[in-house]
Amino acid sequence: MVTRTRALPRPPRFRGRLHDPRTATVIGRWLGAGVAVCFLTGLVSHGLQTPPGWLAPHLPTRPVWGYRVTQGLHVATGLALVPLLLAKLWTVYPRLFVWPPVRSPAHAAERLSITVLVSAALLEVCLGMTNITQWYPWPFSFRTVHWALAWVMVGALLVHVVVKAPVIAAHWRAARPARAAGTAGAADADDVDPDAGDRRALLLGVGAAVATVTAVTVGQTVTPLRPLTLLAPRHPDHHQQGLPVNRTAAEAGVTGTDATADGWRLRVVGPRGTLTLSLAEVGALPQHTARLPIACVEGWSATADWGGVRVADLLARVGAPEDATVRVVSLQRRGAFSVMEMPPPYARDPLTLLALRLGGEALSPDHGFPARIIAPNRPGVWQTKWVSRIETL
Incomplete structure (x- = not known):
């Protein structure tokens, strides 16, 4: 009698293009800039809503439209982060299945920072979106959790950037597109990017998604764009008085x-x-x-x-x-x-x-x-x- 042993399932193998460090770096730059804007404007909002005792006597009353600009920018940028975050996750998700899961202390730190960063970012964006619709299906304070998660997310992002600094630096500058056969010399063969065209198309699509989400929501703050306000939960002109x-x-x-x-x-x-x-x-x-x-x-x-x-x-x-x-x-x-x-x-x-x-x-x-x-x-x-x-x- 022959006893057969069941082989362990193999981790998935990804052969798709653009799941590469260069694409992740470009989208990461955009995502990092958006997170920075959200975080800084969130600091302003929190300081004006719940100022510490030493700050309260010094809060500015001018410009009169200051909070309108900072909070409008905070919400608009937070909504724009949704397609950026999804694009970033699509680019890097094959690396979630690398085997073995941990290869070194540095790799363990990278994996931990990614886990915390992705979890905090998704939860932070979801909480923000439910808040702008004034839907609170949870028993905890939105402001307290949103504030705490912002620090967790930024801390995890900084750890992730430090761990991935060599990769980010190596792929920060764009490589040249592939040339026609026979025109590229051996000296610049390593500087040719065969995926440059596809990557450009992907980034244009992500940029178009960000622009569309912004255009159909930011009119609740930016008056000239109010005719385009299709998805914003509030339209200031359509209410009493x-x-x-x-x-x-x-x-x-x-x-x-x-x-x-x-x-x-x-x-x-x-x-x-x-x-x-x-x-x-x-x-x-x-x-x-x-x-x-x-x-x-x-x-x-x-x-x-x-x-x-x-x-x-x-x-x-x-x-x-x-x-x-x-x-x-x-x-x-x-x-x-x-x-x-x-x-x-x-x-x-x-x-x-x-x-x-x-x-x-x-x-x-x-x-x-x-x-x-x-x-x-x-x-x-x-x-x-x-x-x-x-x-x-």
Whole structure:
């Protein structure tokens, strides 16, 4: 009786072209540039949303459109990374099946960095895409995890670049295309790239995909491109009073009599005591207008004309010091960001308003009626709606 032993399955063999270091290096350069832009603009966004104590008094209020540009660039670049990341993975995936899996300590470091980098990059992009659609099927905080993953991804990328530095350097410069038979000399035979034409076609296709994804989404921030906004989850021109709404009054639980014109009261608390004002009394104070953009972390932004009372004027009435940090409390009963702290640069800026009007009309309930905050160069999550209390800290 003959006993047969089953042979172990052989790892797949890849013979396709363009799964080569040169193609990986070119796409990697584009991908690295995109990651750098996303990371740096993400630092700006995080610093403006949750500044450390030492930074809060120094946050800039100018240019007024600063956050609109940085966050719009952050989201647009993050979406553009999707085709780049897929192209990069397609180029290098045969190396995931190399055998043996680990050949040396340096190879082990390379494999580990790739594992962490690919996992973090895919998860980071997926989390960002679900955030811009405001779909949160997980129990954890998006901002906390997105922030932590960004550092993990960048750290893994740096390790990967260091490990692969010799390969990257060797393939950074493009080789010359193959010439017709008999025209290439022996001296430059090693500098000829037979795949240059196919690689160029692949890179043109990847570039076209990146340009298309950008063109059909970036219009939510870049006004001239709004007619092309086909895939962006927000179109600023197609909403009430010309601005999108992330959270309606009903979703925030603002439905009681304290949010009506007759029942609402504003309380301003400072060293001189508490000032209580009705909506009519706030409307009788000196009114100012400001043309300011509102920009949200999801990537959409729009400029509007706001009218109301300067927050600095309200603070002066209760004797607030110039360097006072201000806490703003909303009528909101459900969801995050019902309490906001405003550092001195914003609180004292003449463009920071307790807004009563949007585009010359009273605020709609979903836009914050009876009153909301609008301040220059601030994330939309801190442009608090349904304000009921302003106090100094």
